[in-house]
Amino acid sequence: MAERRSRPVKFVRGVELRRDPAREPSFTVVHLHVEMADYDDMSAVSRRQRLHKHMHNEMQNLEIVAQSLADFPETPWELRLELARQCWDESRHAEIFHRRLREIGGYKGEFPVLNYEWCVSGMMDSLPGRLALQNRTFEGGEMDLLRQLVTMWRAAGDDRTADMLEAILADEIQHVRYANRWLKRLASDNPRILIEVIKALRFLETVTKAMAPEEGAVNAAGVLLTGWTHNRILTNLDDRRLGEFTELELAELLRQEENVASLGANLASEPAVFKSAD
Numbered sequence: 001m002a003e004r005r006s007r008p009v010k011f012v013r014g015v016e017l018r019r020d021p022a023r024e025p026s027f028t029v030v031h032l033h034v035e036m037a038d039y040d041d042m043s044a045v046s047r048r049q050r051l052h053k054h055m056h057n058e059m060q061n062l063e064i065v066a067q068s069l070a071d072f073p074e075t076p077w078e079l080r081l082e083l084a085r086q087c088w089d090e091s092r093h094a095e096i097f098h099r100r101l102r103e104i105g106g107y108k109g110e111f112p113v114l115n116y117e118w119c120v121s122g123m124m125d126s127l128p129g130r131l132a133l134q135n136r137t138f139e140g141g142e143m144d145l146l147r148q149l150v151t152m153w154r155a156a157g158d159d160r161t162a163d164m165l166e167a168i169l170a171d172e173i174q175h176v177r178y179a180n181r182w183l184k185r186l187a188s189d190n191p192r193i194l195i196e197v198i199k200a201l202r203f204l205e206t207v208t209k210a211m212a213p214e215e216g217a218v219n220a221a222g223v224l225l226t227g228w229t230h231n232r233i234l235t236n237l238d239d240r241r242l243g244e245f246t247e248l249e250l251a252e253l254l255r256q257e258e259n260v261a262s263l264g265a266n267l268a269s270e271p272a273v274f275k276s277a278d
Helices: 045-069 077-103 115-120 127-155 159-189 191-209 237-242 249-261
Strands: 009-012 015-018
Touching: 009 237, 015 115, 015 191, 045 077, 045 115, 045 127, 077 159, 077 191, 115 127, 115 191, 127 159, 127 191, 159 237, 237 249
Parallel strands: none
Antiparallel strands: 009 015
16 A cells, blocks of 8 residues: 655646646746647747747656665665666766757746646655656657657757657657566555556546636637647657557557547647556
């Protein structure tokens, strides 16, 4: 049974979330997707915003994994080593994005940031719960997004950024793969682990519903967040297979994708939130 751990919290639309991590004064921290300045094109400002958002997401990833190392010292050594390696990967990713952002004229703090993944994953009282959310769900969704972004950046004539994203995608595959392997191993030893995974995914569903933009909502960049758009994120089957999702799981993802298309929902603003791996 997971032990409830003390943590600072905040409330957003009535949902209890972990309080935001410390940020430098240069950052403007917001609490809802509608407050983000996400663009739906590949203009100069959109390119800067995309890199800025990636950079900040990598910062969150590092903080989530490092916090898990601190919160769960009883974790098997081999799994702690995987977590430590991921910390190294995420720190490199943040640095790479920051460097590229500056190269194209952007700067740290140019756009609002949202600590969504930290605030959601940090509410989990067990490491399996965090792996289910952060690695399987959020980073699984990131694999879908990155594969499409590689194509988008190449089509925009920026092979350097496309190559960078492709290299980072390779690391994300490993982050998803080790989580899948360890969740199966831990559940084999203790089937109650599956309860922690289910609780985590149900919590994510609750948060997603509470924070979803209202019909017709426009974000801080003036982009419509609801309704069907051409920016829908498609399931990256090849890389998810490398991440060791099962064929049954992939079939379920495709089913969800078809349902989303039929309902005309927009997944562009936060694909990793709206596409669960289970």
